[in-house]
Every structure is written in structure tokens, then in C-alpha cells.
Amino acid sequence: MQTDLPMPRVSRNRRLLWVLVGGLAWGTAAPGQQPVAQPRPGVQLASNPLAGIVDIQADDLSYDAVRRVVIARGNVKVTRGTDSVAADYAEVDTATEQVYARGNIVIHYQGNVWEGGEASYNFKTGAGDFGAFEASAPPYYVTAADSRRLSPRLTELTGVTLSTCEPGNSEYSIRASSATLEDNRVLRAKNVRFHLGPVPFFWFPYVKADMDAFSNFEFTPGASSEMGPFLLTAYNHRLNDVFKTHTHFDVRQKRGVAVGEDLAWKAPTGEYAGRLRLYYANDRNPWRDDEQRAEREELIDSNRYWLQLKDRRNLTDRDYLITGLNYLSDPWMLSDFFDDEYQKNVQPENRITLSHRGGRYTAGVGLNLRLNDFYENVNRLPEVFFNVNRQQILETPLYYEGENTLGYLARVFPDGSTQEDYNAFRFDTRHMVFWPTRHFGFLSLIPRAGYRGTYYSKTLESSTVTNVVAVTNEEGLVIGTTNVAETLVRDGEAVWRHLPELGMETSFKAFGDLYRGPTGIEEDEDLRHIAEPYANYTLRLEPNVLPEELWQFDAVDRLDQRDDLLLGMRNYLQTKRLGVPHNLVYADIFTTLLLDPEDDQEALNDIGFKFELRPWSWFAWDFDGAYDTQDSSIRTFTTQAQISQPELYTFGLDYRYKRDSRQAIAGDLTLFPEQRWSARVYARMDLEESNVEEHSYYLVHRTSCLGIGLGLRIRPEQGSEGDDDYTVWFRIWPLALPQFASSIGG
Numbered sequence: 001m002q003t004d005l006p007m008p009r010v011s012r013n014r015r016l017l018w019v020l021v022g023g024l025a026w027g028t029a030a031p032g033q034q035p036v037a038q039p040r041p042g043v044q045l046a047s048n049p050l051a052g053i054v055d056i057q058a059d060d061l062s063y064d065a066v067r068r069v070v071i072a073r074g075n076v077k078v079t080r081g082t083d084s085v086a087a088d089y090a091e092v093d094t095a096t097e098q099v100y101a102r103g104n105i106v107i108h109y110q111g112n113v114w115e116g117g118e119a120s121y122n123f124k125t126g127a128g129d130f131g132a133f134e135a136s137a138p139p140y141y142v143t144a145a146d147s148r149r150l151s152p153r154l155t156e157l158t159g160v161t162l163s164t165c166e167p168g169n170s171e172y173s174i175r176a177s178s179a180t181l182e183d184n185r186v187l188r189a190k191n192v193r194f195h196l197g198p199v200p201f202f203w204f205p206y207v208k209a210d211m212d213a214f215s216n217f218e219f220t221p222g223a224s225s226e227m228g229p230f231l232l233t234a235y236n237h238r239l240n241d242v243f244k245t246h247t248h249f250d251v252r253q254k255r256g257v258a259v260g261e262d263l264a265w266k267a268p269t270g271e272y273a274g275r276l277r278l279y280y281a282n283d284r285n286p287w288r289d290d291e292q293r294a295e296r297e298e299l300i301d302s303n304r305y306w307l308q309l310k311d312r313r314n315l316t317d318r319d320y321l322i323t324g325l326n327y328l329s330d331p332w333m334l335s336d337f338f339d340d341e342y343q344k345n346v347q348p349e350n351r352i353t354l355s356h357r358g359g360r361y362t363a364g365v366g367l368n369l370r371l372n373d374f375y376e377n378v379n380r381l382p383e384v385f386f387n388v389n390r391q392q393i394l395e396t397p398l399y400y401e402g403e404n405t406l407g408y409l410a411r412v413f414p415d416g417s418t419q420e421d422y423n424a425f426r427f428d429t430r431h432m433v434f435w436p437t438r439h440f441g442f443l444s445l446i447p448r449a450g451y452r453g454t455y456y457s458k459t460l461e462s463s464t465v466t467n468v469v470a471v472t473n474e475e476g477l478v479i480g481t482t483n484v485a486e487t488l489v490r491d492g493e494a495v496w497r498h499l500p501e502l503g504m505e506t507s508f509k510a511f512g513d514l515y516r517g518p519t520g521i522e523e524d525e526d527l528r529h530i531a532e533p534y535a536n537y538t539l540r541l542e543p544n545v546l547p548e549e550l551w552q553f554d555a556v557d558r559l560d561q562r563d564d565l566l567l568g569m570r571n572y573l574q575t576k577r578l579g580v581p582h583n584l585v586y587a588d589i590f591t592t593l594l595l596d597p598e599d600d601q602e603a604l605n606d607i608g609f610k611f612e613l614r615p616w617s618w619f620a621w622d623f624d625g626a627y628d629t630q631d632s633s634i635r636t637f638t639t640q641a642q643i644s645q646p647e648l649y650t651f652g653l654d655y656r657y658k659r660d661s662r663q664a665i666a667g668d669l670t671l672f673p674e675q676r677w678s679a680r681v682y683a684r685m686d687l688e689e690s691n692v693e694e695h696s697y698y699l700v701h702r703t704s705c706l707g708i709g710l711g712l713r714i715r716p717e718q719g720s721e722g723d724d725d726y727t728v729w730f731r732i733w734p735l736a737l738p739q740f741a742s743s744i745g746g
Contacts, residue, residue: 053080054078054079054080054092054094054097054123055078055079055080056070056072056076056077056078056079056090056092057072057075057076057077057078057079058072058073058074058075058076058077058090059073059074059075060072060073060074061073064091067093068093068094068095069091069092069093069094070091070092070094071090071091072089072090072091072092073088073089074088074089075088076088076089076090076101078090078092078099078101080097080123082108083107083108083109083123084107084108084109085099085101085105085106085107085108085119085121086104086105086106086107087101087102087103087104087105087106088102088103088104089101089102089103090102096122096124097122097123097124098120098121098122098123099120099121099122099123100119100120101118101119101120101121102117102118102119103117103118104117105117105118105119107119107121107128107130109121109126113135114130114133114134114135115133115134115135116130116131116132116133116134117131117132118131119131119133121149125151126149126151127148127149127150127151128148128149129147129148129149130147130148130149131146131147132144132145132146132147133147134167140162140163140164141162141163141164141165141166141167142160142161142162143160143161143167144157144158144159144160144161145158145159146158146159153182153183154180154181154182155180155181155182156178156179156180157176157178157179157180157181158177158178159177159178160175160176160177160178160179160189161173161174161175162174162175162176162187163705164705164734164735164736165704165705165706165734166704166705169704169705170195170197171196171197171703171704171705171706172195172196172197172705172706172732172734173194173195174192174193174194174195174217175192175193175195175200176189176190176191176192176193176207177190177191178190178191186208186209187207187208187209188206188207188208189206189207189208190205190206191203191205192204192205192206192207194217194219196732201219202217202219209237216235216236216237216238217233217234217235217236218232218233218234218235218236218733218740218741218742219231219232219233219731219732220232220233220729220730220731220740220742220744221729221730222711222727222728222729222730222744223727223728223729224252224725224726224727224728225719225720225723225724225725225726225727226254226255226288226336226719226725226727227252227253227254227255227727227745228252228253228254228255229252229253230250230251230252230253231250231251232248232250232742232743232744233248233249233250233742234246234247234248234740234741234742235247236741241268242265242266242267242268243263243264243265244263244264244265245261245262245263245264246260246261246262246264246741247260247261247262248260248261248262248279248741248742250281250742254284254285255281255283255284255285256281256282256283256284256302257281257282258279258280258281258282258337259279259280260277260278260279260280261277261278262275262276262277262278262741263275263276264276270314271313271314272311272312272313272314273311273312273313274309274310274311274312274313274323275308275309275310275311276308276309277306277307277308277309278305278306278307279305279306279307279337279338280303280304280305281304281305281337282302282303282304283302283303283304283336284302286300286301286302286304286330286332286336287300288719288720289720289721296330296332298416299330299331299374300329300330300332303329304329304330304333304336304337305328305329305333306326306327306328306329306333306334306337306338307325307326307327307328308325308326308327308348309323309324309325310323310324310325311323311324318356318357318358319354319355319356319357320354320355320357321352321353321354321355322351322352322353322355323351323352324348324349324350324351324352325350325351325352325371326348326349326350326371327350327371327372328348328372330374331372331374331375334348336745337743337745338743338745339743339744339745340743340744341743347375347376347377349368349377350368350369350370350371351366351367351368352366352367353365353366353367354366360388360389360391361386361387361388361389362385362386362387362389363385363386363387364384364385365382365383365384365385366380366382366383366384366385367380367381367382367383368380368381368383369381370412373412373414373415374414374415375414376412376413376414376417377411377412378409378410378411378412378553378554379409379410379411379412379423380407380408380409381407381408381409381410382407382408383405383406383407383408383409384405384406384407385403385404385405385406386404387401387402387403387404388400388401388402388403389401390434393433397435397436397437398433398434398435399433399434399435399436400431400432400433400434401431401432401434402429402430402431402432403428403429403430404427404428404429404430405426405427405428406425406426406427406428407425407426408423408424408425409423409424409425409426409553410422410423411423411551411552411553422458422491422551423458423551424456424457424458424551424553425455425456425457426454426455426456426457426553426556427454427455428452428453428454428455428556429452429453429454430450430451430452431450431451431452432448432449432450432501433448433449433450434446434447434448435447435448442508442509442510443506443508444505444506444507444508445504445505445506446504446505446506447503447504448501448502448503448504448505449501449502449503450500450501450502451498451499451500451501452498452499452500452501452559453496453497453498453499454496454497454499454556455494455495455496455497456494456495456496456497456545456550456551457494458491458492458493458494458551459491459492459493459494459495459545459549459550459551460489460491460492460548460549460550460551461489461490461491461492461549462487462488462489462490463487463488464485464486464487464488465485465486465487465488466483466484466485466486467483467484467485467486469481469482469483469484492549495544495545497543497544497545497550498543498544499540499541499543499559500540500541501538501539501540501562502538502539503536503537503538503539504536504537505534505535505536505537506534506535506536507532507533507534507535508532508533509530509531509532510530510531510532511528511529511530512528512529512530512531513526513527513528514527514528514529515527519575521575521584521615521616522577522616522617523577523578524575524576524577524582524584525575525576526575526576527573527574527575527584528573528574528575529571529572529573529574530570530571530572530574531569531570531571532569532570532571532572533568533569533570534567534568534569534570535565535566535567535568536565536566537564537565537566538562538563538564538565538566539562539563540559540560540561540562540563541561542560542561543559543560543561546560547559547560563594563595563596564592564593564594564595564605565592565593565595566590566591566592567590567591567592567593568588568589568590568591569588569589569590570586570587570588571585571586571587571588572585572586573585582614583612583614584613584614584615585611585612585613585614585615586610586611586612586613587609587610587611587612588609588610588611589607589608589609590607590608590609591604591605591606591607591608591629592605592606593605602629602630604629605629606626606627606628606629606635607626607627607629608624608625608626608627609623609624609625609626609627610622610623610624611623611624618643618644618645619642619643619644620640620641620642621639621640621641621642622639622640622641623637623638623639623640624637624638624639625637625638625657628659633659634657634659635658635659636657636658636659637655637656637657638655638656638657639653639654639655640652640653640654640655641653646673646674647672647674647675648671648672649669649670649671649672649673650668650669650670650673651667651668651669651670652667652668652669653665653666653667653668654666654667654668662686662688663686663687663688664684664685664686664687664688664693665684665685665687666682666683666684666685667681667682667683668680668681668682669681669682675702676701676702676703677699677700677701677702678699678700678702679697679698679699679700680697680698680699680700681695681696681697681698682694682695682696682697683695683696691716691717692716693715693716694713694714694715695713695714696711696712696713696714697711697712697713698710698711698712699711702735705734705735705736706732706733706734706735707731707732707733707734707735708730708731708732709730709731709732709733710728710729710730710731711727711728711729711730711731711744712726712727712728713726713727713728713744714726727744729744
């Protein structure tokens with residue numbers, strides 16, 4: 001027969017403390033002990049420093065003496081240490097610390113939150129049957145149709161849904177028929193489906209990963225005239241605070257399957273960062289037509305790959321090591337599969353540099369090596385450098401700076417080239433002494449004198465040989481002879497090239513206040529003009545070895561005599577923006593006067609110019625170029641402009657011109673970049689050929705928890721048989737975890 005002894009009704013702010021001691025029952029004592037007095041609500045029953053304490057709060061408390069169960073109704077909260085159970089109704093077994101609860105349950109344990117309608121939980125063992133529940137560990141939400149907590153470390157789940165969307169609004173989710181959750185993070189799931197709304201689009205039979213890793217899957221389906229329908233997938237996984245991986249599995253209908261693995265690292269404090277990239281494509285169609293086949297056939301097959309290592313690390317506060325290595329299967333690997341990388345660098349370099357920065361100098365060693373024989377390169381095997389910063393010489397008014405390099409250089413040409421490789425040891429040393437002076441309180445004069453010497457282990461000797469060649473007719477009969485001149489080159493003796501130099505720099509600044517007070521431009525105050533004329537005279541005598549007598553590796557080998565005067569004028573239109581000097585306009589115009597021009601040269605060289613305009617925070621415009629005074633025409637001109645209203649649009653314009661070579665314009669417009677719907681349009685046009693090289697469109701919709709993007713890129717007349725080359729792709733990602741590791745490619 002059950003006996004239910006009601007307890008006095010108490011307010012929610014009153015509490016009942018239960019001291020759980022082995023063998024202790026309500027209101028009784030173990031044999032040999034004195035009875036314990038009947039407690040009042042909020043009064044401790046007994047004391048044992050090793051016992052756990054369960055704190056029960058509710059609107060109504062009663063005790064079932066037969067079952068030894070405390071019954072709590074209304075605004076119930078049962079707490080033991082940092083764990084707690086909140087519900088509308090609960091029964092608490094004081095001996096076993098077992099809690100049964102129902103109605104608006106919220107369970108806090110080990111920093112996690114579980115919600116459900118009915119559950120049982122044991123504070124002592126950590127086991128429990130939670131039934132249907134909702135758990136949150138931002139930015140993730142987990143729901144399950146049923147659950148059992150087997151131990152403090154292991155939970156068994158049925159009908160699991162994982163999403164960054166709030167429960168009931170799973171626009172994007174990962175679902176599993178059953179799973180176990182270990183240590184609240186490692187999920188072992190069976191029959192895993194990726195859903196867009198209620199529609200599944202990807203499936204795995206079994207997955208073991210950190211709970212947050214499920215949101216690291218990345219899918220980019222699309223179609224391309226070059227690739228056919230494709231699906232690019234990536235799994236982005238953070239191993240720890242330093243390392244993360246990107247695993248690629250890409251399928252392209254016309255080209256085949258590709259796999260890749262990226263390992264990226266970055267120190268939390270920034271001492272080092274890098275990436276190791278391995279990518280392999282089994283390319284079934286490495287050329288699109290006969291024209292490409294004739295160009296590529298000798299250098300390419302179906303096995304295509306890219307191995308890359310990039311690393312930058314600060315060994316100490318003064319020492320750093322930079323590594324960049326690339327090994328490719330063929331010259332078109334990047335343009336076909338990694339177009340974004342190809343646009344940055346058509347020919348990736350292989351370089352390792354170890355540098356030390358002293359208080360007054362910089363020293364180090366660099367290695368540059370061609371790894372693929374289908375590229376041209378200047379190998380430096382290695383090149384050591386020691387540079388001295390400009391610094392005062394003792395207590396004199398003179399200053400010194402120096403540059404020194406020593407290396408073995410090799411100019412290598414692609415396999416099949418008619419040009420022959422050449423190499424040489426070269427030691428180059430440059431020393432310059434400056435004497436800074438100021439006159440009349442404003443005029444800066446800095447005369448200088450220096451010497452540059454360069455040692456070459458080999459020079460270039462050329463000779464012309466005239467050969468008599470027979471002339472034949474269509475039948476192969478000799479009908480005469482002719483003389484053909486041929487230039488032969490060979491290695492010459494070692495030399496030391498002398499290049500002494502004299503020069504002087506001069507400049508001064510003139511200031512003028514144009515206006516005092518608010519300017520009406522944003523919150524700017526005051527307006528002043530700064531003019532800075534400058535000049536730099538250089539006299540370099542003719543070297544004992546001319547450039548045409550040297551093997552050419554870089555700009556050092558092209559140095560020759562000089563006698564010229566650089567003239568320029570810098571102008572600043574300056575204001576105070578938020579109390580800090582700000583250049584509204586920066587303009588620099590300069591030219592070089594040749595004081596001893598050659599017969600085919602004009603005294604006035606090109607006029608160069610550079611302008612930067614920042615009148616408003618939402619507007620920027622830069623342009624620079626050179627005007628050819630001999631032909632009275634622009635030689636080069638480049639301009640970039642940007643207008644930005646972050647809530648409405650961002651528009652950028654880029655124009656590049658190089659006479660007789662290239663004239664192109666590109667525009668980039670993004671509408672409503674931070675809104676739920678945004679769009680981007682990009683176009684690039686070759687004005688020299690009057691044709692559009694590329695135009696692309698990207699539409700993005702942001703829901704409450706998802707980003708959905710649809711892109712289209714068209715490159716007119718760049719497909720097979722002169723057709724347009726198009727690519728269309730689709731992307732979806734959790735807004736809480738924006739990241740992309742896949743490249744759309746060519």
C-alpha cells in the first residue's frame with residue numbers, strides 16, 4: 001500500500017536540500033544511530049562532505065515514503081552541481097539520484113542543453129532516457145526522435161537531424177536513421193542523407209566525425225561546355241587550432257574524376273602559416289579540338305596533377321623562412337582546373353628564401369629552381385644576399401648603404417626551344433655614400449657618390465659567319481648559290497664590370513592653407529595644399545663591359561651608362577578627417593631629361609603621372625601611366641575606380657592600356673551586398689579586338705540560415721569550334737559557416 005505524505009506547499013523561491021548518504025532513508029537512521037528529526041523545507045537533513053547534494057525547487061513538493069521519491073509540481077528545477085533538470089513535473093529518487101520528468105523539459109549537463117517532453121536522468125551515473133529532444137551547441141542544433149544516454153560520455157540517438165537552422169526551420173540539414181554521440185562531439189551516424197528542405201541530394205552509408213564537421217561538407221554542382229555536368233565536393237575539417245584539411249572529390253562528365261587533399265596550417269599567434277595541396281585528375285579529354293591537340297599532345301596525357309607547398313614562418317623575431325613550390329603535370333593544368341590561381345600567376349614559381357633582419361642590415365639566402373621543364377626560368381642555385389640599411393657613418397654627416405648578392409644563375413628554356421641554356425657565377429656589389437644637407441631652412445640637397453662592381457664567371461662572345469648555300473629549283477636541281485650570315489655565340493672569359501656613379505637629390509615642400517573650418521565634405525575640417533618639387537641627377541660612366549657582351553639574367557645585366565635628370569612635382573590636397581590628416585588628392589607628375597642622348601633619342605623622355613583621389617569615403621579613383629613625348633601619344637595607362645554604398649551597391653571599373661599590345665576594360669557591380677537578395681555582374685572586354693572576353697553573373701539569396709548562390713560565366717568564342725564557352729554552377733552553404741575550398745576552374 002502506497003503512503004503519500006504531503007509536504008507543506010511552498011513558494012518557488014523555497015528549496016528542499018537532500019543529502020544523499022549510502023543507506024540513509026527519509027526520516028530514519030541506520031542501525032546504531034539516533035533518529036534524524038523530520039526536516040522542514042529548506043533545512044539540510046545530514047552532513048557528509050563526500051556526499052552529493054540534490055537541490056529541488058518547485059511550486060509544490062511532496063514525498064512518497066514507500067517509493068522514497070520526492071514529487072515536485074510546477075516550475076520544477078532539480079540541481080546537482082553544474083547539472084540540472086527543469087520541467088513541469090518531476091519525481092526524484094533520493095537514494096539513486098534518478099529523476100523522471102515530463103513537460104517542457106530543459107536538461108543542462110556538462111555545458112550542453114537538451115529539450116524535450118519526457119525524460120529520465122540519473123545524476124550519479126549520467127545515464128538517462130531523454131526520448132525526443134532538441135539540443136543546441138551554437139551554431140548547431142540537434143534533434144532526435146528518441147535518445148538514451150548510456151553513460152556520461154555516450155548517447156544513443158534515433159532519427160537524428162543536424163542543422164545550423166533553428167528546429168522547425170531546417171532549410172538545410174544532415175539526417176541519419178541512427179547514431180551515437182561520444183563526448184558530446186564525436187558522432188557515428190548510419191544512413192546519412194544531406195537534405196535541402198525535405199529533398200535529399202547526397203547520401204553516405206556511414207560517417208564518423210565531429211558533430212560540427214557535418215556542416216563542413218561543400219557541394220558545387222554545375223555544367224560547363226568544357227567540362228559537361230559536374231559536381232565539385234569538398235570536406236573541410238579542422239583538426240585542431242593549427243591544422244585543417246580540405247578533401248576534394250570532383251566529377252566532371254566530359255573530363256572524368258579528380259581527387260585532392262589540402263592540408264592548411266596557421267598558428268593562432270601568427271608565427272607561421274601555409275598549405276600543402278595535392279590534386280589529381282584522370283582527364284579523359286585533355287584537349288577540346290584538333291587545334292588544341294596539336295598544341296598540347298606532346299606535353300599532356302590523361303594523368304594530370306598539381307602539387308603545391310606554400311609556407312611562411314617567423315623562426316624568430318628577426319628570422320623568417322618563405323617557401324613556395326609548385327610541380328605540375330603540364331602548362332595548362334591551372335588554366336583548366338584552377339582558373340582563379342592561373343589568373344594570379346600564369347607561371348607559378350619555385351622559391352625558398354631564408355632571411356635575417358638585423359638592426360642595421362638584412363642577410364639571407366634564396367633558392368629559385370624550375371621544377372617543370374616546359375617553363376622558362378632563371379634558376380638561382382642559390383643566391384646569397386647581404387644588404388646594409390642606410391645609416392650614419394660614425395659621427396660624420398655622411399650616410400652609407402650597400403647591396404651585395406652572390407649566386408650561380410642559370411637561364412633555362414622550355415624543352416624543344418631553339419634557344420640554348422646558359423649559366424654563370426655572378427657577384428654584384430653596390431655601395432653608396434650620401435651627404436644629406438638642408439639650406440635656407442627648407443631646401444634639401446643630398447649629393448651621393450657610389451660604386452657598383454659585378455663579377456661574371458663568363459661573358460658572351462659573338463661572331464658572324466657567312467656560309468655559301470646552294471639554291472635549288474622545284475625539281476631539286478642546283479640553280480645557283482647564295483650567302484647566308486649566321487651569328488655564333490660562345491662563352492667568353494671572366495670579367496669584373498665597373499660602374500661608378502655620382503648624383504644628387506633635391507626637394508622642398510611648400511604649404512598653403514586654403515580654408516579653415518568645416519569643408520562640407522563629410523566631416524572634414526580645414527583644407528591645405530602641399531607642393532613638393534623634386535629632382536634627381538644621375539651620372540654613370542660607360543662600363544668597361546657593355547650589356548651586349550654579357551649573358552642576360554635580369555635587370556643587373558642591362559645596366560649601362562647614364563647621364564640624366566629626373567624632374568617631378570608632387571601635390572597634395574589635404575584635409576583633416578576625424579582629426580587625422582587625409583589626402584583628398586595626391587598627384588605626382590615626373591619626367592627624365594637625357595643630358596647626353598644618343599643620335600636616335602630625344603632629350604625629353606616619357607612623362608609619367610600617378611593620381612590618387614579620395615574625396616569621399618565611398619569613392620576612390622586611381623590612375624597612372626606614361627606619355628611618349630617622341631610619338632606624342634600615350635604609352636601606358638591604367639585606372640581603377642570604385643563607388644561603394646555597402647547597403648545598396650559596390651561598383652568597380654578597371655581599364656588597362658599598353659600601346660600596340662593590350663587595351664582592356666573590366667567592370668564589377670554588386671547590388672545589395674548585405675541584403676537577403678544580392679547580385680553580382682562582371683564583364684571584361686578586349687577593346688583592341690572589339691570583343692567581350694568574359695561576362696559572368698551571380699545571384700545570391702540569404703534565408704534565415706542559408707546562403708544559396710547561382711552563377712553563370714560566359715567566354716564568347718572560346719569553346720570548341722568557336723562556340724561560346726559557358727559555365728553555370730550552384731552553391732549552398734550555412735550562413736554560420738561560410739567557406740569554399742572548390743575552384744570552378746576553366
